[in-house]
Amino acid sequence: MSVSNGGGSAVSVRGLKKRFGDFEALKGVEFDVPAGTVVGVLGPNGAGKTTTVRVLATLLEPDGGEAVVGGHDVRKDPAAVRRAIGLTGQYAALDEFQSGRDNLVMIGRLSGLGRRAARERSEELLEGFDLAEAAGRPVKGYSGGMRRRLDLAASLVARPRVLFLDEPTTGLDPRSRNVMWDVIRDLVADGTTLLLTTQYLEEADQLADQIVVIDRGVVIAKGTPRELKSVLSGAQLEVAVSAGDDLATAALVLGDFATGPATIDSETRHVRVPVTTRSRLATEVVGALTAAGIDLDDCSIRRPSLDDVFLALTGHTTPQGADPADEADGVPAPVG
């Protein structure tokens, strides 16, 4: 009964709408997740990321539009969707009083695995997620990173075809975040289709094949991390000259490569010009400057970060360090 449509799309979202009272959380979201790929849904708090995931995981009924997950319509056959997916939400959805092992076995049993299969699968995951040592202890004594790993393991017990991770590293320290990233990369290498939401541009850049940028309930851009960065196709070329006297000459030479006026910072002896990136650009720049008798301390071509892209797309910066709890309880705070 499960024939996936849309040429190998594991998730297909069309015109998805959802409102909470007066607040329109989703205003016609559209995107696809090809089977076996990772799509990162990127956006600030209140953009509609969590709402989207909750609709796809059958926790929320959409008000309009269509969402097909694993070949099943979320509205017409939510039970079949649930048999195809795994979900890890923003906050560890674990039983505090049971041990890590008992949590996984419980999830396995509730997913329809037999007692023995649930037990074996749990051991496998505990081992794989570096939790074997703590497996017998109640979860309430676990660290934040351990909880996230156990939570992720819990969503994998039933070997889902499609996995949803809602802000998998929000609130983790950098070390635990790196561990999570490794875990997620391994998962993906094994062919699981993954949709993850994040408000960290770096995270989307690191993990996703495709990025869907969402803001105030609509998709404002999609593409590979590379494509999105080339939305601002221009890059910044910056050189640091060894002698302050050379600044003007350097600016003149760089003018041949530039797509706009040069900026000179005499204090730090830097010259910066906008350029269009192409192959051999750096070699030619250094060659031309050397031919003009200018010694360089530094030369760099900086592609725009996703932060720059986001600013260009939305007209506002990403709320780094904003309170992730805004979107935590499913009713996203209106974007101010």
Place this chain on the structure above:
Amino acid sequence: MTTVTVTPAAEAAPGSLGRLRQTLADTLVLARRSLVRTLSEPESLIDVTLTPVVFTLLFAYVVGGAISLPDGVSYHDYLVPGMFAMTMASASTGTATAVNNDMAGGIIDRFRSLPMSRAGVLAGQSLADLLATVIAVLVLAGTGLAIGWRIHTDAAHAAEGFLLILLFAYALNWGMSCLGMVFRSAEGVQQFGVLMMLGLTFVSSAFVPTGGMPGWLREVANWNPLSALAAAIRNLFGNPNPAGSVHAWPLQHPELATTLYSLGLIALFAPLAVRLYRTRTSK
């Protein structure tokens, strides 16, 4: 990192027999979960251990002296069945609190994203709380025996009495599940639960004959399910039952009335609870 093979899971819907089996299996798995929680927080058992003992002693030795009963009636024989009724009412508020806690945590989202029975979480909780009720009944029976309460009938009647107590408690748990989902905060649940428990217990014939209440209140008390329960227990245990002479149908047929009340509560609140569970968690 372990190998996570991607095999299309069996996504075909199970038949109705399969669903029933799944509901039972899910209920047992989740009842176990609730029990583990109860055992890791033994203070949550005060409701069903210390409280019945303290109240029984209070009533037996402090309040009891001021209550006049017909000659030859042992107050302790009269009191203990009332204590059973009261304890069932107070212990059931624990269900409301537990359900409310669950709804506040993220785990309910996980449960709802699993291909499990929609009734499993609530059925598991009610079942686990039924076991807590068994503890309360045992504690109370022990306390009663210690202060001179006796069962004056045979084992069959006594067993029927205990079964009726548990049936009623189970039914009340479903009502309390609804309460736990309707309220946003745990404090709200607790305060409302205590008020409800006091109202149910004291506007009834659990501790005092209803004859002394004003007319309208007397009618409410006579039809209060807890009055029927107390009267049924008194009959089945052979304890004094002054309500036997009251001309209200539930008090004339207390065993049948208690059974009907219990089944009615389950028929009303179990589907309502499952419905609330769906809508409450899907915001």
